[in-house]
Amino acid sequence: MAHEYSLSNLLEKMYENQLALEAAVMELTLRLEQQGSVEVGENVRGALEAIGENAGHIKQGLARLRKSEAG
Template identity: 75%
Template sequence: MASEYSLSVVLEKMYENQLGLEAALMELVLLVEQQGCETVGENARGALERIGNNAGFINQGLARLRILEKD
């Protein structure tokens, strides 16, 4: 079991924060697009795409780190 402040636990908390920020940014994108600011919405969606792509990579890295910590 990982300790309270092990690397995997700290990275998991950072990953959870990333997901929360992604959700909040999406809410803002929808609001901005409804107000007719398509360019701003497109730019923010580009950032959301990057966040989404990185989320899978981070999740895989966390899974591997947890396995290493069990040994």
């Protein structure tokens, strides 16, 4: 049960939340763009790009943390 609340599990859940929020924001962005808010869409896409880039680093960090917890 304690493993369920380990640092790596906590960070994994936060990462999953980040991905879910990213998807929700993209859905809203698509709606805004359909309604003519192209500039807002471009701004949001810039922020989403940063989130996507950071996601790779987070995933690699989680893998290393899990490996160190197992070893």
